[in-house]
Amino acid sequence: MNRKRFVDSYLKKVFRVIKNYRLVEKKDKIFVAVSGGKDSTAALFSLKKFIEETTIDCELKVFHINFDLPVWKDVEKVIKKQAELAKVETVVIHLKDFGISLEEIAKKVRRPICSCCGVIKRYLMNKIPREMGATKIATGHNMDDFIVFFFKNLLSQKFEWIAKFKPLLPSTHPKMLCKIRPLFEVSRDENEKFCKILKIPFVREDVCPYSYIKYGLDKNREKWYQTIDGIEKWNRNFKISMIRAIEKMSNYFRQPPEEIKTCLKCGEPSSQEVCGFCKILMESKEKI
Amino acid sequence: MNRKRFVDSYLKKVFRVIKNYRLVEKKDKIFVAVSGGKDSTAALFSLKKFIEETTIDCELKVFHINFDLPVWKDVEKVIKKQAELAKVETVVIHLKDFGISLEEIAKKVRRPICSCCGVIKRYLMNKIPREMGATKIATGHNMDDFIVFFFKNLLSQKFEWIAKFKPLLPSTHPKMLCKIRPLFEVSRDENEKFCKILKIPFVREDVCPYSYIKYGLDKNREKWYQTIDGIEKWNRNFKISMIRAIEKMSNYFRQPPEEIKTCLKCGEPSSQEVCGFCKILMESKEKI
Numbered sequence: 001m002n003r004k005r006f007v008d009s010y011l012k013k014v015f016r017v018i019k020n021y022r023l024v025e026k027k028d029k030i031f032v033a034v035s036g037g038k039d040s041t042a043a044l045f046s047l048k049k050f051i052e053e054t055t056i057d058c059e060l061k062v063f064h065i066n067f068d069l070p071v072w073k074d075v076e077k078v079i080k081k082q083a084e085l086a087k088v089e090t091v092v093i094h095l096k097d098f099g100i101s102l103e104e105i106a107k108k109v110r111r112p113i114c115s116c117c118g119v120i121k122r123y124l125m126n127k128i129p130r131e132m133g134a135t136k137i138a139t140g141h142n143m144d145d146f147i148v149f150f151f152k153n154l155l156s157q158k159f160e161w162i163a164k165f166k167p168l169l170p171s172t173h174p175k176m177l178c179k180i181r182p183l184f185e186v187s188r189d190e191n192e193k194f195c196k197i198l199k200i201p202f203v204r205e206d207v208c209p210y211s212y213i214k215y216g217l218d219k220n221r222e223k224w225y226q227t228i229d230g231i232e233k234w235n236r237n238f239k240i241s242m243i244r245a246i247e248k249m250s251n252y253f254r255q256p257p258e259e260i261k262t263c264l265k266c267g268e269p270s271s272q273e274v275c276g277f278c279k280i281l282m283e284s285k286e287k288i
Numbered sequence: 289m290n291r292k293r294f295v296d297s298y299l300k301k302v303f304r305v306i307k308n309y310r311l312v313e314k315k316d317k318i319f320v321a322v323s324g325g326k327d328s329t330a331a332l333f334s335l336k337k338f339i340e341e342t343t344i345d346c347e348l349k350v351f352h353i354n355f356d357l358p359v360w361k362d363v364e365k366v367i368k369k370q371a372e373l374a375k376v377e378t379v380v381i382h383l384k385d386f387g388i389s390l391e392e393i394a395k396k397v398r399r400p401i402c403s404c405c406g407v408i409k410r411y412l413m414n415k416i417p418r419e420m421g422a423t424k425i426a427t428g429h430n431m432d433d434f435i436v437f438f439f440k441n442l443l444s445q446k447f448e449w450i451a452k453f454k455p456l457l458p459s460t461h462p463k464m465l466c467k468i469r470p471l472f473e474v475s476r477d478e479n480e481k482f483c484k485i486l487k488i489p490f491v492r493e494d495v496c497p498y499s500y501i502k503y504g505l506d507k508n509r510e511k512w513y514q515t516i517d518g519i520e521k522w523n524r525n526f527k528i529s530m531i532r533a534i535e536k537m538s539n540y541f542r543q544p545p546e547e548i549k550t551c552l553k554c555g556e557p558s559s560q561e562v563c564g565f566c567k568i569l570m571e572s573k574e575k576i
Contacts, residue, residue: 154530156529157532159536159540230518234508244445248447252447
């Protein structure tokens with residue numbers, strides 16, 4: 001497939017998801033959570049192209065969390081370059097401005113650093129954009145990610161998680177943003193190819209010194225990605241059939257809407273009395 | 289693992305399923321549907337051993353459908369030998385006694401022969417044992433079969449089929465036998481090894497001239513078996529976790545009990561006015 005045809009076909013797939021699931025609506029203010037990697041970069045540029053083509057009245061912003069690890073200066077540079085190319089405003093927050101050092105916290109609370117990072121990221125990705133008037137937060141999760149998550153959650157019988165494998169997760173609390181995943185039906189390889197053809201700079205997945213690839217936190221994860229790529233080779237359309245089946249299946253696992261509490265410490269939405277973010281901060285202070 | 293330890297561990301797995309799901313109960317009269325292959329052979333002998341060890345008051349019978357294809361004389365011999373070894377009575381029925389020639393029917397109704405065979409087999413496997421006083425029918429479906437069926441049904445979004453992936457399917461109609469699958473948590477390789485160690489004769493899977501292996505009806509099927517074997521290599525316990533997850537998941541897909549009709553032609557249970565078996569017979573006669 002030549003380059004132009006690839007980009008057209010790629011965007012067709014992404015736009016179909018955006019339209020079918022109404023990911024972008026009039027008056028939306030969408031913050032795209034970007035890491036600098038190929039996936040979130042592809043999410044940003046395809047959302048931008050969708051808005052340009054449809055001329056829908058919708059505002060887009062790049063949202064990035066700088067982890068203040070040595071390499072992050074370069075990551076921020078790449079992201080600013082991307083935002084410039086996309087002609088989109090950038091909001092960058094620094095963990096240190098919240099008094100947070102990821103490495104110190106992880107040491108003190110004795111949890112894997114990636115687990116702490118996840119809690120902190122999910123918290124700030126909801127709170128900051130919402131405070132800045134966002135209506136939705138977009139992420140770069142791709143088809144492969146969801147298929148691999150599906151296997152992991154299926155095997156551990158966490159069916160309630162599979163309920164969330166959808167291109168749009170509506171808000172379940174006044175302070176909880178709606179989440180959108182425009183890349184639900186494209187693969188990680190397609191995202192990379194899209195960025196490369198359009199000559200958009202992006203950072204390597206393993207730029208984070210704690211990347212699971214380097215750190216070996218989850219060796220099986222990469223094996224799962226290889227396995228689904230392997231199946232696709234002899235079973236064309238496996239991935240697209242799989243992601244669509246997962247989306248349909250997820251309806252069966254919908255839970256009765258659980259009561260989302262408000263964290264006693266910070267007032268953010270939480271499934272427990274005190275939210276995961278505040279717990280981590282408290283624990284890390286207790287152990288000083 | 290030495291031979292004795294393998295057999296002990298194999299039987300432990302099968303007995304656990306038999307006990308947990310109450311596959312064998314007092315006063316049961318269980319017909320084991322055997323093809324002569326390793327799986328149904330293993331089902332017969334492990335059920336026999338369970339009954340011997342627990343001394344439960346339960347009758348076992350071997351049930352076999354002879355397809356009257358040239359090779360079937362040898363198949364029947366092997367089955368009679370197995371039944372002799374297991375000291376279990378044998379019920380063999382011949383398709384020709386029902387005025388059926390599988391090859392002719394398949395030609396006339398223009399359906400794949402394996403599809404006709406499936407309809408006929410399922411019909412007779414329920415009707416004949418029931419008329420002879422059976423309370424349950426046992427089959428040799430193994431863990432691998434269910435995992436592969438799961439993928440096929442997941443990809444084609446036939447979730448209602450996944451609802452049936454359980455070690456015990458209760459009767460849903462007065463004329464429908466309860467089905468049991470004692471090998472739900474053992475693999476096809478384990479079944480073969482079990483038969484070989486116990487020196488029980490069995491026939492090769494592809495003894496049928498229409499076997500999918502020879503006939504290439506479903507090339508992907510064998511690929512799926514290889515894929516799950518491949519995953520098991522780097523992800524120990526994948527299959528057992530998977531089959532247990534499927535069993536749990538199947539509960540989510542349970543349909544409200546559909547009204548099972550009674551076939552207008554033969555009076556057997558059917559989902560439609562006329563059952564699949566009668567339809568095939570009618571179609572084949574119309575086209576003479």
